[in-house]
Amino acid sequence: MKLLKAVFSAYSLSTEGIHGISHWARVRENGLRLAELNGADQEIVSLFALLHDSKRLSDTKDDKHGIRAAEFASTLRGSLINLSDSKFELLHYACSY
Secondary structure, eight states: HHHHHHHHOOSSSSSSSSTHHHHHHHHHHHHHHHHHOOOOOOHEEEHHHHTTTTTOSSSOOOHHHHHHHHHHHHHHHHHTBBOHHHHHHHHHHHHHO
């Protein structure tokens, strides 16, 4: 819950917009379905779904939003995100690209 609050407070767009809460939920749902098939880490999938658009500045073209999201995740590491180095590296990469 604290992580969700941190993401909401850092999100500059409408949480009800096209890249808001409902989008994050769909990304999580689809990602978890894929994880069942390909063995992806469900925790990383869930964190990615929440974070990947968290630093968008526009609902249209925003080429740097993933890199900003990855850096935002870095600021939360150790307090609200607790992953091993290798798992965090995967999350950071996924958000960045």
